[in-house]
Amino acid sequence: MAMDELLNALQWPAMVVTLAAAWLVGGRSATRRTWGFWVFVLSNVLWCIWGAVTQSYALIVLQVGLFAMNLRGVRKNKEEEHAEPGAKHRCASPLDAGGTARKHDAH
DSSP states (O other): OOHHHHHHHTHHHHHHHHHHHHHHHTSSSHHHHHHHHHHHHHHHHHHHHHHHHTTOHHHHHHHHHHHHHHHHHHHHHHHHHTSOTTOOOOOSOSBOTTSOBOOOOOO
16 A cells, blocks of 8 residues: 555544544543543544645644643643532533523522
8 A cells, every 4th residue: 555545544543533532531430531632632643644644734723723622621620620629610501410490699
């Protein structure tokens, strides 16, 4: 197999790795989510290589942006882990985990 064909075929493993990363990040276990982050990093690298070979520069920029958002998510998770016990958790949703409307606290 020629190098061009091999690099062109890289899109398929990159897609599989991306799906695996998304599945891992959606897990309940912190360990599984951490693995998901690193698998996403691998998918970013694979997509950037494929994007460079195919001159898909928008894809490369997208992967860099997604990597930055993943880093932000990791940082926010660490902040929550180190938050004081009993501290109020901010949530943009007006519904609780069961789908019931939340009561607003008086400030």
